[in-house]
Amino acid sequence: MAQISTADLYDERGSELRSVSLQFQNIGGMTGFTGPVRTVQCFQDNSLIRQTLSSDGHGAVLVIDGAGSLETALVGDQIAELACDNGWAGLIVNGAIRDRVAIGTLPFGVKALGSNPAKSTKTGAGEVDVPVEIAGVTFRPGATVWCDDDGILVEP
Numbered sequence: 001m002a003q004i005s006t007a008d009l010y011d012e013r014g015s016e017l018r019s020v021s022l023q024f025q026n027i028g029g030m031t032g033f034t035g036p037v038r039t040v041q042c043f044q045d046n047s048l049i050r051q052t053l054s055s056d057g058h059g060a061v062l063v064i065d066g067a068g069s070l071e072t073a074l075v076g077d078q079i080a081e082l083a084c085d086n087g088w089a090g091l092i093v094n095g096a097i098r099d100r101v102a103i104g105t106l107p108f109g110v111k112a113l114g115s116n117p118a119k120s121t122k123t124g125a126g127e128v129d130v131p132v133e134i135a136g137v138t139f140r141p142g143a144t145v146w147c148d149d150d151g152i153l154v155e156p
Contacts, residue, residue, distance in 0.1 A: 018155075024112060035089035040126060041132050045120050048126045063092045069095050075097040
């Protein structure tokens with residue numbers, strides 16, 4: 001099934017959707033991806049991300065709210081490959097990733113604010129499948145999100 005562009009989708013549905021104004025970088029090998037939202041809220045700690053992505057993704061998009069921190073990477077090539085292998089459609093990372101060249105070779109969508117080679121902590125701090133807000137837009141588990149080169153749209 002062909003991916004509908006976010007611009008066309010917005011033209012069609014307008015105010016039914018929320019558009020994320022924060023400018024994410026396309027890092028994964030696929031720039032267009034869509035699926036139901038799952039979430040992880042964490043700060044400079046990727047334990048819950050790895051744990052969540054170790055399960056079958058069923059085509060979902062994991063929205064990771066790392067509070068916009070660029071001080072440590074929340075996702076690296078191993079975690080991205082795990083997500084890809086487990087059937088996740090993609091990741092939206094409100095924070096940094098690392099191993100961007102390797103992630104760029106995966107047939108998988110990844111949007112992030114930037115990259116940093118520094119590792120995150122692994123204490124398990126954070127929450128899974130809670131509503132998260134990024135740039136004034138709330139992502140609720142189960143809502144549909146669409147991503148492409150133009151940006152990110154989500155159902156309210």
